[in-house]
Amino acid sequence: MKKENMLNAALKNLELTAEKIRLDPDIHEKFKYPKRCLIVSIPTRMDDGSIRVFTGYRVQHNMERGPCKGGIRYHPDVTLDEVTALAMLMTWKCAVVNIPYGGAKGGVVCDPKKLSGGELERLTRRYTSEIGIIIGPDKDIPAPDVNTTSEVMGWIMDTYSMNVGHSVPGVVTGKPLSIGGSKGRWEATGRGCVYVSLEALKYKKIDPKKATVVIQGYGNAGSAVARLIAKEQARVIAVSDSRGGIYRKEGLDVNKVIEFKKRTGSVIGFPGSKKISNEELLTLPCDVLVPAALENVITKENASRIKARIISEAANGPITPEAGEILHGKGVLVVPDILANAGGVTVSYFEWVQSLQAYFWSEEEVNQKLKKIMVNAFNDVVRVMEKEKVDMRLAAMMLGVGRVAEAARVRGLYP
Numbered sequence: 001m002k003k004e005n006m007l008n009a010a011l012k013n014l015e016l017t018a019e020k021i022r023l024d025p026d027i028h029e030k031f032k033y034p035k036r037c038l039i040v041s042i043p044t045r046m047d048d049g050s051i052r053v054f055t056g057y058r059v060q061h062n063m064e065r066g067p068c069k070g071g072i073r074y075h076p077d078v079t080l081d082e083v084t085a086l087a088m089l090m091t092w093k094c095a096v097v098n099i100p101y102g103g104a105k106g107g108v109v110c111d112p113k114k115l116s117g118g119e120l121e122r123l124t125r126r127y128t129s130e131i132g133i134i135i136g137p138d139k140d141i142p143a144p145d146v147n148t149t150s151e152v153m154g155w156i157m158d159t160y161s162m163n164v165g166h167s168v169p170g171v172v173t174g175k176p177l178s179i180g181g182s183k184g185r186w187e188a189t190g191r192g193c194v195y196v197s198l199e200a201l202k203y204k205k206i207d208p209k210k211a212t213v214v215i216q217g218y219g220n221a222g223s224a225v226a227r228l229i230a231k232e233q234a235r236v237i238a239v240s241d242s243r244g245g246i247y248r249k250e251g252l253d254v255n256k257v258i259e260f261k262k263r264t265g266s267v268i269g270f271p272g273s274k275k276i277s278n279e280e281l282l283t284l285p286c287d288v289l290v291p292a293a294l295e296n297v298i299t300k301e302n303a304s305r306i307k308a309r310i311i312s313e314a315a316n317g318p319i320t321p322e323a324g325e326i327l328h329g330k331g332v333l334v335v336p337d338i339l340a341n342a343g344g345v346t347v348s349y350f351e352w353v354q355s356l357q358a359y360f361w362s363e364e365e366v367n368q369k370l371k372k373i374m375v376n377a378f379n380d381v382v383r384v385m386e387k388e389k390v391d392m393r394l395a396a397m398m399l400g401v402g403r404v405a406e407a408a409r410v411r412g413l414y415p
Contacts, residue, residue, distance in 0.1 A: 006081060006082050006085035006086070006317075007081040007082070007084050007085040007088075009085070009321070010085040010088045010089060011032060013397060014028070014031060014032065014088070014397075014401065015028075016394070016397075017394065017397040017398055017401045018031075018401070020388070020390070020394065020398055021398050021401065021402050021405075023401065023402075023405055024405065024409070026413075027405050027408050027409065030408065030413075031062070031088075031401070031404070031405075031408075034059050034060060034061045034062075034084055034087055034088070035060045035061060035062060035063060035102075036059070036060040036134060037057070037058075037059045037060075037080065037084065038057065038058045038059070038130075038131055038133075038134055039055065039056070039057055039080065040055070040056045040057075040058075040127065040130035040131060041053050041054075041055065041056075041130075042054040042055070042056050042108065042123055042126045042127045042130060043126065044119060044122050044123045044126055045119075045122055046119055047116050047118060047119060054108055054109060054110050054123060054127075055108070055109045056106070056107065056108040056109070056127045056130065056131065057078065057080055057083045057105075057106060057107050057108075058072075058083075058104065058105075058106040058131040058134060058135070058140070058142075059080070059083045059084045059087040059104060059105055059106070060087065060102070060103075060104045060134065060140055061084070061087035061088045061090065061091045061102060061103040061104065061105075062088075062091040062102035062103055062404060063102045064102060064404050064407040064408045064411060065094070065095065065100050065101065065102055065403070065404060065407045066100035066101045066102060067101060067102070067137075067138055067139055067140055067141060068087075068090075068101065068102045068103060068104035068139070068140040068141070069090060069094060069101035069102070069103065069104060069140070069141050069143065069345060069348065069349070070086065070087055070090040070103055070104035070105040070106065070140075070142065070143065070145075071086075071105060071106070071142065071143045071144055071145025071146075071148070072105075072106035072107065072108070072142045072143070072144070072145055072148050072152075072156075073105075073106070073107045073108075073145040073146035073147060073148060074107070074108050074110050074111075074112045074120075074146065074147040074148055074152075075107065075109075075110075075111075075146050075147055076109060076110065076111045077109075078107035078108065078109045082107070083105045083106065083107045084105075086103075086105040086316075087103045087104050087105040088103060089103065089316075089338060090102075090103025090104060090105060090345070091103030091400075091404060092338055092396075092397060092400035092401055092404070093337075093338040093339075093342050093345060093400065094342075094345060094400075095399070095400035095401070095403040095404050096338050096339055096342060096377055096380075096381065096396050096399055096400040096403075097339070097342045097345070097346050097373050097374070097377045098373070098376070098377065098380075098403070099345070099346060099349045099373070100349075101141075101345070101349065102404075104140050104142075105145075106131065106142055106145075107145075108123065108127055110123065112147045120152075121155055124152055124155045124156060124159070125155055125158075125159045128155070128156045128159040128160055129159060129163065132159075132160055132163055135160065135171060136160075136168075136171060137168060137170030137171050137352070137355070137356065141170065141171060141172060141173060141348075141352055142156060142171075142172050142173075143172065143173045143174045143344075143345070143348050144174040150174055150175060150176045150181065150186075151176070153172045153173070153174045153175045153176075154175055154176055154179055156171070156172050157169060157171055157172050157175055157179060157180075160172075169355040170352055170355035170356045173185070173348035173349075173351040173352055173355075174186075174348065174351070175351070180351070180354070180355045180360075181351060182347060182348075182350055182351035182354055182360070182361070182366060183360075183361070183362065183363040183366055184347055184350075184363045184366035184367055184370070185344075185347050185348065185351055185366075186220065187220075187224040187228070188343045188344050188346065188347035188348075188366075188370060189220070189221045189224070189314065189341050189343050189344035190220070190221045190222070190223070190224025190225040190227075190228060190292075190314065190343070191224060191228055191343055191367065191370060192340070192341065192342055192343015192344070192346060192347075192370060192374045193221065193225050193290065193292075193312050193314045193340050193341060193343060194224075194225055194228040194229050194232070195343070195370070195371050195374040195375060195378075196312060196335050196339060196340050196374055196375075196377075196378045197213075197225075197229065197288050197290070197310065197312045197335065197340075198229075198232060199374075199375055199378040199379070200288070200310045200312065200333055200335050200378070201287065201288065201310065203333070203382065204287075204309060204310060204333060206287050206309070206310075208229075208232045208233065208234050209232070209233040209234070211234040211235065211287040211288060212234070212235050212236075212237050212285075212286040212287050212288070213225075213226075213229055213234050213235065213236045213237065213286060213287065213288045213289075213290065214236075214237060214238045214239075214281060214282075214284050214286040214288070214289050214290070214308065215236065215238070215239045215240070215290045215292055216239075216240050216245070216278060216281055216282060216289070216290065216291045216292060216293055216297065216318075217240065217241065217290075217291065217292035217293025217294070217314070217315065218239050218240065218241045218257070218258075218261060218267055218292075219241070219292070219293065221292045221314045221315070221341070222239065222290065222292035222293065222314065223254075223258050223261075225290050225292060225314060226239060226252075226254040226257070226258075227254050227255060227258065229288075230254045230255075234287075234288070235250075235251040236251060236252050236254050237249060237250075237251055237252065237284070237286065238252075238276065238281050238284055238286075239252065239254070239257060239267055239281075240267065240276075240278050240281050240293075241261065241266055241267050241268075241293075242293070243266045243267075243268050244266075244267075244268050244275060244276065244277055244278060245267070245275070245276045245277065245278055245280065245281035246267050246268065246270050246273035246274065246275060246276065247273060247274045247275075247276045247280075247281070247284065248272060248273045248274065252270070252273065256270075257270055278297070279302065282297060282298060282302060282306065283302065283305040283306060283307060284307065284308075285307040285308075286307065286308050286309075287308070287309050287310060288308065288309070288310045288311075288312060289306070289308035289310070289311045289312075290311075290312050290314050291311065291313060291314065291315050291318035291319070292314035292315050293315055293318075294315060294318065295315065295316060295317040295318055296317065296318065296319075296320055297315075297318050297319075298311075298318055298319040298320065298323045298327075299320045299322070299323050300320065300322040300323050300326060302323075303319075303322075303323035303326035303327055304326055304330075306327060306330070306332065308332060309332065309333065310332070310333045310334075310335065311327065311332060311333070311334045311335065312335040312340045313334065313335060313336055313337035313340045313341065314337075314340060314341050315337065315341070316337050316341065317337060318337070319334065324391070324393060328391040333392060334391065334392055334393060335378075335392060336392055336393040336396050336397075338396050338397070338400060339377055339378065339381055339392075339396050342374070342377065343370055343374060346370055346373050346374070347366060347370055350366055350369060350370070380399055381395045381396045381399055382395070384396075384398050384399050
């Protein structure tokens with residue numbers, strides 16, 4: 001799925017889901033369009049004194065179930081269609097885990113690797129001022145995404161607060177702890193993925209202590225999955241990053257791999273491991289495969305060679321629709337991204353609640369609440385899957401779209 005086709009794919013998935021759940025045609029028509037799209041110019045003073053104008057977006061897809069929620073990404077390839085598609089997916093994701101948000105997404109067309117720290121901060125603050133007319137703790141709460149960090153969220157919170165005249169920690173999530181961030185936020189995506197992966201193993205009647213796990217991508221989410229699933233005594237036999245993968249049949253010491261990557265910049269060359277390509281890694285025999293990096297890594301070309309029994313999508317869209325059909329035909333249980341990586345937005349919800357209350361929870365409390373939500377969501381999706389005899393991806397879409405549709409039906413149409 002190329003980026004320019006993301007919106008078409010999202011609309012097609014909505015159409016398939018609408019047919020399956022017999023969605024009211026009027027509500028379907030409403031869901032096809034975002035509630036609000038804001039395109040802004042971001043004039044930014046560069047270090048050499050010149051002014052460069054960047055383009056930014058903030059799209060709010062739906063507010064039927066509550067304020068909007070969604071990340072902000074900084075990337076040269078950001079487009080309005082991409083941001084619109086991701087906002088729509090966030091609507092369904094929030095509904096699947098049953099948290100009271102609608103979907104939003106934001107982006108700035110830029111290459112942050114080519115900007116200095118000062119330029120990045122000035123760009124962020126001007127972008128925040130421009131989208132400030134539609135964001136807020138009761139309207140739309142941004143969060144980190146591709147190439148944005150807790151530091152960027154701090155700048156957004158400070159800029160918004162300066163413009164309204166008082167501190168508003170609830171305007172963003174993924175903030176530093178010192179200004180209202182939540183404990184457990186930075187490993188939440190990986191932790192949520194582990195919770196649903198353990199449920200999937202249980203569903204498939206596989207003992208986690210005897211399970212083998214392969215992880216493609218060893219960034220924030222992938223390394224957290226590795227560390228946390230190893231704590232459950234599962235055997236992580238292969239991991240990879242952008243330079244390639246490493247394999248050890250007897251299992252890897254994931255914490256030592258994390259340290260090795262921090263020291264060297266890659267997992268490649270880890271002592272006692274065999275170097276393999278990312279393509280080879282995807283087709284290794286294992287119980288759980290976790291794609292945690294790029295989109296579209298499992299396609300119709302390699303899907304028939306996948307030997308995993310369970311795939312948990314820690315990344316967004318790692319499996320193409322054609323590959324999904326092949327995997328379903330092979331009996332592979334695919335835990336879709338709108339469930340498997342929803343731990344991040346769930347703990348963002350916790351952070352928002354804590355910021356609004358000015359009452360903060362322990363990390364143990366955050367993790368317990370996350371586990372309850374993720375396990376409940378997994379079981380809700382399984383019930384739909386078994387009742388409707390569909391794959392897990394369609395079941396999750398049916399559950400999410402159905403919940404938003406019920407809210408739309410009850411609220412009615414204004415005026």
